Amino acid sequence: MDNFKKLEKISNTVRYNIIKQTFLKKSGHLGGSLSCTDILVNIFNNYVFNNYQNKFILSKGHCALSLYSVLYQAKKLSKKKFYSFADQGTYFGEHSSPKIKNKYINFSTGSLGHGPSFGSGIAFSRLLKKKSGYIFVLVSDGEMNSGTIWESAMLSSKLNLNNLIVIVDYNKFQATGKSDEILNIKPLEKKWESFGWNVLECNGNNHKSLSSNIKKLIKIKEKPKILIAHTTKGKGVSFMENDNNWHYRSPSKDEFLQAKIELGIK
Amino acid sequence: MRNFFAETLYKEIKKNKNIILLSADIGNRLFDKIKKDFPKNFLNCGIAEPNMVTFAAGMAKDGFLPICYTITNFLVYKSIEQIRNDAIYNNNKIILVGTGSGLSYNHLGPTHHSLEDIGLLNNLPKIKIFSPSDNNDLKEHLRYSLNSKNLSTTYIRIGKKNEPLIKKFKSKINQINYVTKNFSDLVLIFTGPLSEPINEAHGKLKSHKVKIDIINLHQIKPITKSMIKVLAKYKYIYTLEEHFPSTGIKSILSSNLSDKKIVIKSINNKNEFVSRLGSRNYVRNKFGISGDKIFKIIINDSNKNWH
Numbered sequence: 001m002d003n004f005k006k007l008e009k010i011s012n013t014v015r016y017n018i019i020k021q022t023f024l025k026k027s028g029h030l031g032g033s034l035s036c037t038d039i040l041v042n043i044f045n046n047y048v049f050n051n052y053q054n055k056f057i058l059s060k061g062h063c064a065l066s067l068y069s070v071l072y073q074a075k076k077l078s079k080k081k082f083y084s085f086a087d088q089g090t091y092f093g094e095h096s097s098p099k100i101k102n103k104y105i106n107f108s109t110g111s112l113g114h115g116p117s118f119g120s121g122i123a124f125s126r127l128l129k130k131k132s133g134y135i136f137v138l139v140s141d142g143e144m145n146s147g148t149i150w151e152s153a154m155l156s157s158k159l160n161l162n163n164l165i166v167i168v169d170y171n172k173f174q175a176t177g178k179s180d181e182i183l184n185i186k187p188l189e190k191k192w193e194s195f196g197w198n199v200l201e202c203n204g205n206n207h208k209s210l211s212s213n214i215k216k217l218i219k220i221k222e223k224p225k226i227l228i229a230h231t232t233k234g235k236g237v238s239f240m241e242n243d244n245n246w247h248y249r250s251p252s253k254d255e256f257l258q259a260k261i262e263l264g265i266k
Numbered sequence: 267m268r269n270f271f272a273e274t275l276y277k278e279i280k281k282n283k284n285i286i287l288l289s290a291d292i293g294n295r296l297f298d299k300i301k302k303d304f305p306k307n308f309l310n311c312g313i314a315e316p317n318m319v320t321f322a323a324g325m326a327k328d329g330f331l332p333i334c335y336t337i338t339n340f341l342v343y344k345s346i347e348q349i350r351n352d353a354i355y356n357n358n359k360i361i362l363v364g365t366g367s368g369l370s371y372n373h374l375g376p377t378h379h380s381l382e383d384i385g386l387l388n389n390l391p392k393i394k395i396f397s398p399s400d401n402n403d404l405k406e407h408l409r410y411s412l413n414s415k416n417l418s419t420t421y422i423r424i425g426k427k428n429e430p431l432i433k434k435f436k437s438k439i440n441q442i443n444y445v446t447k448n449f450s451d452l453v454l455i456f457t458g459p460l461s462e463p464i465n466e467a468h469g470k471l472k473s474h475k476v477k478i479d480i481i482n483l484h485q486i487k488p489i490t491k492s493m494i495k496v497l498a499k500y501k502y503i504y505t506l507e508e509h510f511p512s513t514g515i516k517s518i519l520s521s522n523l524s525d526k527k528i529v530i531k532s533i534n535n536k537n538e539f540v541s542r543l544g545s546r547n548y549v550r551n552k553f554g555i556s557g558d559k560i561f562k563i564i565i566n567d568s569n570k571n572w573h
Contacts, residue, residue: 098356106327108356111347117317118352121324121332128306129328148348151317 053133059115113146142174157196204229338364368508385513466557
């Protein structure tokens with residue numbers, strides 16, 4: 001099996017576990033967790049699990065379930081902890097908690113627009129200390145609405161943070177509708193370019209496209225980098241894809257079993 | 267106070283290169299010496315306070331000791347969520363230094379006055395709040411905040427310039443600091459650089475043979491058990507602050523002493539923006555702070571046998 005096939009298989013398992021949790025616990029942001037699954041799987045498996053100097057920051061904190069599921073699949077999070085999701089008294093809520101002691105969970109978010117500022121602080125610190133490693137920050141397209149995203153975009157480009165890689169999970173929806181209609185976020189790539197960033201676009205639900213574009217970004221030595229990853233909200237399950245009702249809905253038993261079949265889980 | 271802050275910080279950076287001063291485009295020339303001798307320990311983050319605070323939290327996560335410096339109202343009001351979530355909740359220690367606090371920017375108007383910052387930050391868990399009355403206090407607060415053993419985010423609410431030194435004992439963390447101790451039932455408790463009206467009132471009260479203690483409440487959060495023990499001895503507490511009493515030290519002392527039979531009264535009792543502008547003293551007066559007002563309120567209560 002080549003690397004991409006392996007990653008695809010991991011993605012399916014991660015998606016299945018996300019959906020299972022939302023079915024069992026009747027809790028979780030499903031649509032956005034599924035759209036960013038491949039991005040998380042790709043970055044963690046290619047860059048984070050094998051190099052402790054690379055750090056990942058989840059800015060779209062409402063999709064922490066996706067992060068838990070990636071860590072669980074990789075055996076970096078115990079079954080007991082993973083299945084405590086949304087239970088009484090758990091630290092594994094819909095947003096991660098600083099009480100969780102796990103070296104892959106660096107920042108507890110929930111309010112949008114904070115991740116890039118935080119990641120840029122770490123990235124700048126690394127440059128000052130001449131430490132290696134990349135800081136990956138995953139943001140949603142909805143987060144482009146936040147002023148702090150652009151405050152941080154200007155500071156990061158002034159500081160030439162070439163060790164900072166922001167990835168936009170551009171699934172075209174936010175909580176109540178299409179992200180291109182709620183605010184004028186287009187043209188996203190030109191906006192970031194004009195802020196002094198290296199910009200690449202890719203298919204964020206395709207491991208080959210993700211891998212090759214992240215590799216390209218890492219090779220660039222100047223300026224901070226952003227990958228606009230075009231994704232599908234609810235990716236992986238036909239009746240959830242591009243249906244924004246699944247932004248915050250849990251599946252019935254029939255829907256869960258149907259999803260299981262579509263993901264090829266036995 | 268801000269000049270002294272810059273001088274003290276210069277010495278601290280000299281000793282500890284992990285300290286980094288972040289400014290939101292303020293302090294023109296103030297930090298020239300730091301910028302010249304330690305260029306890596308200063309960064310102007312632009313007029314983008316929320317980003318500065320979260321950026322600082324990120325630097326703290328990686329081992330730096332960041333200080334966020336700008337005018338109090340911008341630092342606190344614009345960035346309250348970043349202070350709460352990214353510094354305090356996520357356990358990333360940063361030091362917030364708000365300059366020009368209270369009514370220091372008298373001529374700049376209510377957008378630049380900070381009369382709510384103590385209340386807002388006091389509401390947050392774990393943070394430590396210091397309000398120096400003079401440079402000696404500030405030195406102690408900085409020393410404590412920069413100490414690596416203290417893991418809390420701290421807020422230091424400083425004035426602007428030419429604040430006189432107060433004759434008092436050295437202020438210590440977690441302890442009550444007396445300016446005057448006469449073993450009276452009455453105490454006047456103030457916070458911040460208010461020595462002028464305090465001294466004026468004290469002189470007048472003395473000449474009218476009113477015995478009163480005076481306390482400089484330089485540490486506002488936490489109010490420790492030993493501090494409460496000292497305060498619980500009084501029957502009458504008067505408070506004075508460049509802050510709305512509804513959420514300032516008046517309110518904080520009231521809630522900490524609610525189970526004691528103490529009458530607590532605020533000298534400054536206005537809860538409105540100060541819109542008519544003028545000199546610092548004029549604006550203080552409009553807000554209800556003057557030596558004369560302190561004297562009159564206390565002497566009236568005395569004459570009514572209130573005490």
